[in-house]
Amino acid sequence: MSADAAARTGPDEPERPDGPDEPDGPDEPGEQPEEPEAKGVVSAPGPEGEPVRTTRRFPRVTRDTARPEGGGRAAGSDAPAPARQWPLLTVLVAAGVGLLLVALDVTRVGLLVIGAALIAGAVMRWWVRSVGMLAVRSRFTDMVTYGVLGVAITLLALMVQPKPWLEIPFLEDLVHFTVR
Numbered sequence: 001m002s003a004d005a006a007a008r009t010g011p012d013e014p015e016r017p018d019g020p021d022e023p024d025g026p027d028e029p030g031e032q033p034e035e036p037e038a039k040g041v042v043s044a045p046g047p048e049g050e051p052v053r054t055t056r057r058f059p060r061v062t063r064d065t066a067r068p069e070g071g072g073r074a075a076g077s078d079a080p081a082p083a084r085q086w087p088l089l090t091v092l093v094a095a096g097v098g099l100l101l102v103a104l105d106v107t108r109v110g111l112l113v114i115g116a117a118l119i120a121g122a123v124m125r126w127w128v129r130s131v132g133m134l135a136v137r138s139r140f141t142d143m144v145t146y147g148v149l150g151v152a153i154t155l156l157a158l159m160v161q162p163k164p165w166l167e168i169p170f171l172e173d174l175v176h177f178t179v180r
Contacts, residue, residue, distance in 0.1 A: 084132060085132040085133055085134075086132075087121070087124045087125075087128055087131040087132060087134040088131070088132055088133045088134040090117075090120065090124070091117050091118070091120060091121040091124075091134065094113060094114075094116065094117035094120065095113075095114050095117045095118070097110075097113055098110045098111065098112075098113035098114035098117060099114065101113060102114075107157075107160065108157050108158075108160050108165070111153055111154075111156070111157030111160070112154060112157045112158075114153055114157075115150045115151070115152075115153035115154030115155075115157060116150070116154065117150070118146045118147075118149050118150030118153065119146070119147060119150035119151065119154070120150075121134060121142075121146040121150070122142070122143045122144075122145075122146035122147035122150060125139060125142045125143050125146060126139070126143050159171070
């Protein structure tokens with residue numbers, strides 16, 4: 001397949017058996033053929049000779065993508081890297097301390113620290129304007145994700161057996177009903 005045919009048909013599409021619609025070179029020496037411009041992936045010229053988008057695939061290079069909401073830094077560019085990402089580092093350090101406590105067999109307290117770290121991440125995502133890489137999706141999605149996971153881990157840590165700090169009667173009945 002020639003380079004011109006590959007550019008018109010795309011990398012995954014076979015070359016048409018009837019050959020290219022346009023001549024390979026200019027009609028006269030020194031004259032360049034005019035090629036219509038189109039945005040996106042163009043596979044073949046349409047009936048009027050204008051390019052037609054014949055694939056639903058996204059182009060390999062995008063030029064109009066919006067900057068992610070969390071793409072900004074939490075501190076100025078003159079600050080060192082850890083200072084620029086303090087919200088994420090706060091959550092990661094707290095979760096790391098919680099994991100260390102779990103490893104040292106202080107399970108309930110370690111899980112409470114992990115849950116509190118995620119809840120703190122949700123609060124920071126809501127309250128702090130620029131949170132750096134703590135922002136993954138939209139503000140609402142991040143807050144709900146961090147908040148639900150933090151509350152779930154905290155509640156489960158409070159209900160750990162033996163001697164739970166929090167007893168929810170219907171959950172015990174549910175467990176006995178499902179695990180006979």
